[in-house]
Amino acid sequence: MGKRPTILDVAHHAGVSKSTVSLVLQRSPLVKAQTAELVRKSMADLGYVYNRAAAQLRSGGVGLIGMVINDLRNPFFTEFAISVQMALSARGYATIVSNSDEDADLQAQVTGSMIEHGVSGLIMSPAYGDATGALFDRIARAGLPCLQMLRQVDPRTDLFPFASFDYSAGGRAATRALLASGARNIAFVGGVEGREITQERLSGYLSETRSAGRDPFVLYGRASRAFGRDAAKVLAREHPEIDAAICFNDLVALGVHSGCAEIGRRVGADFQLIGFDDIEESAQVYPQLSSVSCDIESFGSYTAYLMAEWLEKGNKPAPEYRAPVRLVTRSSSREPDR
Amino acid sequence: MGKRPTILDVAHHAGVSKSTVSLVLQRSPLVKAQTAELVRKSMADLGYVYNRAAAQLRSGGVGLIGMVINDLRNPFFTEFAISVQMALSARGYATIVSNSDEDADLQAQVTGSMIEHGVSGLIMSPAYGDATGALFDRIARAGLPCLQMLRQVDPRTDLFPFASFDYSAGGRAATRALLASGARNIAFVGGVEGREITQERLSGYLSETRSAGRDPFVLYGRASRAFGRDAAKVLAREHPEIDAAICFNDLVALGVHSGCAEIGRRVGADFQLIGFDDIEESAQVYPQLSSVSCDIESFGSYTAYLMAEWLEKGNKPAPEYRAPVRLVTRSSSREPDR
DNA sequence: GGTAGAAATTGGAATGTTCCAAATGCAGAT
DNA sequence: ATCTGCATTTGGAACATTCCAATTTCTACC
The missing domain is CATH 1.10.260.40 (lambda repressor-like DNA-binding domains)
Structure with missing residues (x-):
């Protein structure tokens, strides 16, 4: 050899x-x-x-972008990562992706490794945690362009521009739709209390419920199917007056969905349901799940575009951007008018 | 700066x-x-x-492993990729992963880029296609250790060792279980005709069905939820005598699952169902889905182990390895004895 | 056949690390 | 004092490329 x-x-x-x-x-x-x-x-x-190493040594950055994602097992983030990667690849950039598994220490470690590998930009969907402050300081010190996508953990959005969806508007739209189709008592299910995203998705729900003169009811919990399933049972048992739910995300909603199937509650007829994210599966279950659709694929290409503009023309993105969302009504929430 | x-x-x-x-x-x-x-x-x-580039230039490989996966949107492969990445990271390797999207050309492109980046080993779950032969030639020429995981597309397993699950045994176990719990006519649903994996999963089914004196019935198709849904309807309409199905994978099975819900067929009672892969979701739907479980997480760590041994000690893995599978019986297939 | 100007090509220098052989420092033994 | 052996440290060469300034080759025109 x-x-x-x-x-x-x-x-x-x-x-x-x-x-x-x-x-x-x-x-x-x-x-x-x-x-x-x-x-x-x-x-x-x-x-x-x-030999890229030699080229890089001599002439600095060579179009390598690092992407650190808090939870790649979640299809929403997987989809995001893939679409960013493909869009960047089409623009001639190579990408390295890592899962931080919601662990701030691991996140710091993999990000460090990416910086050593000479990435010329970072795209993060960051994990929450103590180590994050120091990490972002390090990125700032290295002078690397870095985007906070989908989650804002560092407040310095002038340094680390933030972009996400307009979740608050999504919450409002979902709530209005449920009210319009006859729901009397709507619960908000899932999401960790106090977190930015939960807060945003919740806020639209709260404002609309209140202005309709109803009492909001919130059931916080992990953003998982398992929690959704339990929640469905808890709601049926302890709060039978509740006849609709907006879920923190589709995973929770799908959990509620199968929980309802389990206890014989008919989703759509007995109980209306709207999720968040509109992952592929939501259109495939029966009854089909309504969801606040976040067009993650074009969001991914947009992310790639932002990074490319920043690197190539020095155009730093605006400190904050909110992509529009769209309520997709399917059978889990459309109710016959009465 | x-x-x-x-x-x-x-x-x-x-x-x-x-x-x-x-x-x-x-x-x-x-x-x-x-x-x-x-x-x-x-x-x-x-x-x-x-500065890794400088180090790499001077002293060759530096523990960077490339991973190319045919379909990262499929949770089974996502899980695989993540567990390999984490296991490698624990051993001090950095990983770059790319989605080839079942596209042989894209696969060749991203793999080429990885070689340029100086990976010291390649882990592939390859896409099928014309460009693959040339690609593997190129890898061989570069003298890179390369593992074919989960799919064998290049026949030279002495050069590119192949490891996967013992799907054939899984197919046998599933078929026997269905027969034992009273199924009369079992269909095999999903999978692309002629492909290695389909063949393997199918073979166990065929041998058991035949030795039980029943006629096999195979419905080929894409490995997607959407196909599964359609298949459920087709089966109910055109082959009402079929009262059980083994699906190519859980995605298809979940599609059949929701298709059955849609047409009012009760999974578990009216129609037994077993999937393949045992993805997380299978335990979360209702009724819960039986599945041939492939412990993908330990398979991932094992993959990392194989690669590390090869790189560090020069121990090339055996040309072929089959990890054992395990039938997980849940309510979609357990039937009351009659 | 000469020449200006453009087009195409070229030989160092530089990049940040690791490797190697050699040098230095230090302690205890001669 | 000198030597021996060990632990520690060090300067230069090497790695494969890109960048720059300089050189050569070509083309068209007088």
Whole structure:
């Protein structure tokens, strides 16, 4: 297993200088098309592979973007990560993705490793925790462009621009829709108390419920299917007057959905349900789940666009951006008018 | 924003030579503990960040592993990727993962980019397609250790060891269980005809059905929820005698599950159902879905172990390995004895 | 056949680390 | 004092590329 051929070997084989080969590598218009072709042929012959490390050493950043995501097992974030990665790849950037598993220490570790690998920008959907302050300081010190997406944990949005969905508007729309289709008592289910996102999704619900003269009822909990299932049973047992729920996200809603199936409550007819995120599965369960749709795919491309603009033209994004959301009404919430 | 401090700046600040700093970086036992402490302090003071590119240039591979996955949107593969990544990270490797989206060209592209980035090993759950042959040739030429996990697309398992689950045994177990609990006519639903995995999962089903003197019935299709839903309706309409199904994977099974709910067929009672993969959701739907469980998390750690052994000790894994599977019986298939 | 100007090509220098062989410091033995 | 052996430290070379300024080659025009 001989060592890999270098640019020099290629140059020799093609009868040109290393500089010319380098130029070809960068698709420079300076080299004659004919020469370029010759060089490319030599590369193929020798099985040359580009050595990014050397290039990076000499000329700094090379379009590598790091992405750190709090929970890649959650399909919503998976989808986000994938669409960012694909959009960046289409723009010629390579991406490295890591799961921080909601663990601030792990997050600091993987982010550090990315910085060492010479990423030229970071896209984070950060985990909450103590270690985050220090981490963002470190990023700031390294002078790296860094986007906080979907979650804002560092308040310095001038340094670390924040973008997310307009969850508050989503909460309002969902609540209004339920009220309009005849719900009397609506609960809000799931989400960790005190967290930014929970607060936002909740706020729309609270304002609309109150202005309709109803009492809000909130059941906080982990954003998981398992919690949703339990919640469905708890609600049926202890608060039978509640006839509709807005869930923190689709995972919870799907949990409630199967919890209802389990205890024989008919979703849509007996109990109306709206989730958040509109993950793929929501359209596939029966009865189909209504959800506040966050077009995560275009949000992902938009993220890639923001990062590319920042890196290429130095256009730092606005400190805060809210992408619009859209209520998708399916059978879990559409009720016959009475 | 001045440029980053280098090992030389640190050396100067600490009053030692660059070589010493380098040794500290590698945690060499050669440097006096006291000196090491001093150097580390200087690093912190200057905000030094390690430049992996330079290190890599000088000394070759630095524990970067590339992982290319055919479909990261599928929770089964997501889980796999995450557990490999975490296990590798615990062993001190960094990982870059990419989604090939079942597209052979994209796969070739991202894999190429990983090779350029200087990965010292590749873990693939490859996509099928024309471009794959050339791709594997390229990997072989680069002399990179490469594992084919979960799917075998290149026949040279001596070069690219293959590991997966013992799907055939899983198919047998599922079929036997259904027969034992009273199913008369069992269908096999989903999976693309002619593909290795489909073949394996199917083979167990076929052998058991035949040896029980029943006629097999296979409905090929995409491995998606949507197909499962349609299949449920088709089966009910055109083959009412079929009273059980083994699905290619849980996604399909969940689709059948919700399709049955839609047409009022009671899963578990009217129609027995077993999936493949045992993804988290299967235990969360109602009625709970039986599934052939593939312990993907330990399979992931095992993958990491294989790669580490190969890289560190030169122990190439066996050409083929089959991890055992386990049938998890839940309410979608347990039927009251009659 | 000469020449200006453009087009294409080229030889160092530089990048930040690791590796190697060699140098230094220090303790105890001669 | 000198030497021996060990622990620690060190300066230079090497790694594969890009950048820059300089050089060569080409083209068109007189």
